[in-house]
Amino acid sequence: MTHTNFLEPAGGNGGKAQFNPEMAAQAFDLHGQGVFDKVLPVPGFRGAYGMVLGSVTEYDPVSDRPIMGEAVVTLHSVVGLDGQRVHVRVESRWPEPLYIRVQLMWFL
Numbered sequence: 853m854t855h856t857n858f859l860e861p862a863g864g865n866g867g868k869a870q871f872n873p874e875m876a877a878q879a880f881d882l883h884g885q886g887v888f889d890k891v892l893p894v895p896g897f898r899g900a901y902g903m904v905l906g907s908v909t910e911y912d913p914v915s916d917r918p919i920m921g922e923a924v925v926t927l928h929s930v931v932g933l934d935g936q937r938v939h940v941r942v943e944s945r946w947p948e949p950l951y952i953r954v955q956l957m958w959f960l
Contacts, residue, residue: 877957881911882942885949887928891939896960899934904958906930908942911953923950930956 880892897904908927909918923946931939938958944950 874960875957876960880954882952883949885944885946887943889941891937894936894938897936897958900932902932902958904930904932904938904956907955909953911951913951925952
């Protein structure tokens with residue numbers, strides 16, 4: 853299979869792979885509906901050029917477990933900021949506020 857839309861690696865790492873076994877992860881519980889933004893405190897995060905990965909799920913606040921609810925929940929943007937912070941944009945397509953868990957994993 854040939855991909856014609858491949859872009860060369862870019863960013864603050866000079867286009868080279870970063871090998872670093874020191875990683876951290878944390879879950880952040882949010883409550884909302886529609887599209888909303890949140891700046892999250894991420895201890896040890898390197899800043900705007902640091903690498904951060906994110907996932908999102910609806911969760912049950914009673915059992916504290918992730919669930920596959922009926923709502924469509926998406927994580928639109930994950931932006932590393934200086935000052936050990938990450939800015940996320942989440943969307944919940946449901947008419948009422950939902951409990952949403954954003955999980956981040958980053959290099960220290």
